[in-house]
Amino acid sequence: MKVCKFGGTSVASAQQIKKVAAILKADPSRKIVVVSAPGKRFDDDVKVTDMLIRLSQAALCNEDVEGYLSEVLDRYAQIAIGLDLGQAILDIIELDLRNRLESDKGNPGLFFDQLKASGEDNLAKLVAVYLTSIGLHAEYINPKDAGLLVTDFSQRVQALPESNNRLSALKDKATITVFPGFFGYTSKGELRTFERGGSDITGSILAAAVKAELYENFTDVDCVFVANPRIIENPEEIHKMTYREMRELSYAGFAVLHDEALMPAFKESVPVCIKNTNNPLAPGTMIVAEREHSFRPVTGISADSGFSTLFVSKYLMNREIGFGRKLLEILEDEKISFEHTPSGIDNISVILRSHQLNTEIEHRIVHRVKTELHADEVNIQSNFSMVVLVGEGMRNATGLAARATAAISRTGANIEMINQGSSEVSLVFGVLKQDETKILKELYKEFFSSVLVQ
Structure with missing residues (x-):
């Protein structure tokens, strides 16, 4: 059937x-x-x-x-x-x-x-x-x-x-x-x-x-x-x-x-x-569920726009137990889901779908993060796109991230965020929406226009 x-x-x-x-x-x-x-x-x-x-x-x-x-x-x-x-x-x-x-x-x-x-x-x-x-x-x-x-x-x-x-x-x-x-x-x-x-x-x-x-x-x-x-x-x-x-x-x-x-x-x-x-x-x-391995590590390239970034910076954030939980609880109170959370020692970015936000919600989030978590810097920026490389073969490919970042660099665009899941099936780049199309074209040229048999 x-x-x-x-x-x-x-x-x-x-x-x-x-x-x-x-x-x-x-x-x-x-x-x-x-x-x-x-x-x-x-x-x-x-x-x-x-x-x-x-x-x-x-x-x-x-x-x-x-x-x-x-x-x-x-x-x-x-x-x-x-x-x-x-x-x-x-x-x-x-x-x-x-x-x-x-x-x-x-x-x-x-x-x-x-x-x-x-x-x-x-x-x-x-x-x-x-x-x-x-x-x-x-x-x-x-x-x-x-x-x-x-x-x-x-x-x-x-x-x-x-x-x-x-x-x-x-x-x-x-x-x-x-x-x-x-x-x-x-x-x-x-x-x-x-x-x-x-x-x-x-x-x-x-x-x-x-x-x-x-x-x-x-x-x-x-x-x-x-x-x-x-x-x-x-x-x-x-x-x-x-x-x-x-x-x-x-x-x-x-x-x-x-x-x-x-x-x-x-x-x-x-x-x-x-x-x-x-x-x-x-x-x-x-x-x-499973397929035979391909000589090509990247299966597909995609991009989606409509993302915003909540950036939070606080000195010694990494030493503060429960900081991430409290931050996400503020978003939960606003009924907002998150997409990615790349972080550094003293800062964290939370990637959100922009359609969940409006001016009033943004002001509330920024105010609460500053007053409740005592953050040094908090801001929300919009008009981002997520460009994604996907492929089961990526986990076994060396130098793939370097090839991707070099391709993006050739466009003159800046990479705002990089995130790779633990499964290593995808590699995500946060970029400005205005750069999305030229980045897609350059990544396609890098990974598909010339086939490198391994």
Whole structure:
């Protein structure tokens, strides 16, 4: 049995959904299908999820929602007409959306999630109807009925371990299961959504629960590339990589797969394959637990922006027991997570995601660190990018850090921070956002333009 997840571009139109049907028809072992909400059909198009966000915001502000609602319904109507489906499925979708709009707005977060999740939910219903109409015998399954349980509202959204036993029953179904991605339900029956791109997570959860032979993640690229093709012209392809390598690259900006999507599959040793809906015969990129060693130490290069640095300096900080714990407790009080903590003898930098900060929060953090920890210097700076080199072979490669820093030096950019994890699978450089692109290009030239066989 294979579990297939189709991303937003794969289900953006009737034409794309016909390609999905052909892929399923070509391989009867593809028994569980996870779908995203319809994505962009062209560059200036609007994703259905973004339409639903506007709709929910209007509803929460007690504005007239009919225009926003019509926009969403029209998108589904275009898909249904292109698939020769009748009015019945569109009536079901409209009734569902109107019921969600009339639900309790007392908890704005709950209401917001209800509306956002309707993109995947209603598309799954439509796809199931279409597949059945062409003889593929499919059934829409709601995550609540299937038993996809997630954490309560006080916690970050994650699937609960008990979901596995409930979801494993899906493997016994004779029909194709069409399952909406992106959301699950708490034990109280409240709907909660994963982060944007969370349909990848749903697919991985299902693949793990049914112990699939393969989890196929269909997107709009033939494979994973060693670097962003929008920055590097014709970058090399990655044919096989490990879970750890993909996890590190996804964290650092690879948009191919959500960075949380691999853990469920990894725990059950389910291999993952990134494939192209528009070119399904391409072999794609296999993601596995272990792979043979390559002569090339670096598997991929990635970068992500939107980072800030909390810099703290205090003389004899290294002698002060509990200093790091107290610093992180201040961030915990502000409900802020951290990414990296490079440090020296008398100073420490905490790398944060900038979206967690605002002027008020920054002032509170700086004030508390100065008054409670008696720091000599405290400041927060923004507009940083993290450039990451990833590869299982890096741990056995000598001089790799020197090659990387020399390449960055050639660009004239300054390195603000260096961090290497204990696994030695990744090497992270903090740089100014304005230098990100030229650094990526120079690192690609260093590690991929000329192959040095070792």
